[in-house]
Amino acid sequence: MASEIGMADDVLDLTGQARQLGLAGDFGTAHQLIDRAMRLAGGDSTGRAACAIERGRLYNSAGQRDLARPLFDEAWRLAREAGAHVLAADAAHMLAIVGTLDDAVEWTAIGLAYVGEHPQAEPWRGPLLNNLGWSYVDAGRFEDALPVFEQAVEARRGQARELRIARYAVVRTLRALRRIEDARRLAEEVASVAEADGDQAPYVHEELAECHAALGDVERARSSARRALAVLENDPAFVGQQPHRLARLRDLAG
Numbered sequence: 001m002a003s004e005i006g007m008a009d010d011v012l013d014l015t016g017q018a019r020q021l022g023l024a025g026d027f028g029t030a031h032q033l034i035d036r037a038m039r040l041a042g043g044d045s046t047g048r049a050a051c052a053i054e055r056g057r058l059y060n061s062a063g064q065r066d067l068a069r070p071l072f073d074e075a076w077r078l079a080r081e082a083g084a085h086v087l088a089a090d091a092a093h094m095l096a097i098v099g100t101l102d103d104a105v106e107w108t109a110i111g112l113a114y115v116g117e118h119p120q121a122e123p124w125r126g127p128l129l130n131n132l133g134w135s136y137v138d139a140g141r142f143e144d145a146l147p148v149f150e151q152a153v154e155a156r157r158g159q160a161r162e163l164r165i166a167r168y169a170v171v172r173t174l175r176a177l178r179r180i181e182d183a184r185r186l187a188e189e190v191a192s193v194a195e196a197d198g199d200q201a202p203y204v205h206e207e208l209a210e211c212h213a214a215l216g217d218v219e220r221a222r223s224s225a226r227r228a229l230a231v232l233e234n235d236p237a238f239v240g241q242q243p244h245r246l247a248r249l250r251d252l253a254g
Helices: 002-023 027-041 045-061 065-082 085-098 101-117 119-138 142-155 160-176 180-196 202-214 218-232 236-241 243-253
Strands: none
Touching (some): 045 085, 065 085, 085 101, 085 119, 119 142, 119 160, 180 202, 202 218
């Protein structure tokens, strides 16, 4: 039993390292770690499920969704067989991400039902809802996104950082629905809580800048944009991936 526990720890350690390498864009080294983890996992369903999820994430991050999807299917099957409920919910959450909007709706419902049956997987309720909300946003279906994001807020109660992210999504959607005053009020509240927690919350200040601008308050828009820029101009990912938003913030900042 002790050796099995040690093996599981080694597999999870390797897959965790692979995830971090994938986030940094080092996919080759990450796949090598997954290969090592697979050898260690052998016939253990939990270990194989963890490897399948993380290799699938690597492919998804590299834009190879056709390779990622079967791995998430495999992880969903293996994790349920093993009674690894947290991994199963993770697999459902990834299956909701890699498909169409209809897939996102279907797999979010499946994932939420699974979480409801297995309390150990409850931490995945928020991510499932959050990702479905953004799928709706990406499709321009803001009316559908809003209630999903509001459910995500309820799921994140007691988790300061995650709750802030969930409330930001509500702000973003309210602004997209042209409910500017509602968005501004909530953003001000979120920004105030963030400041008290020592969080600069640049994306919330970006939303505040847009809200103030829409309401014709140029000075407040400038102030909020500058607070957002103080962080985001130094974020390589934002600078590289969001040139239009960066240009817009610079314009609002004067």
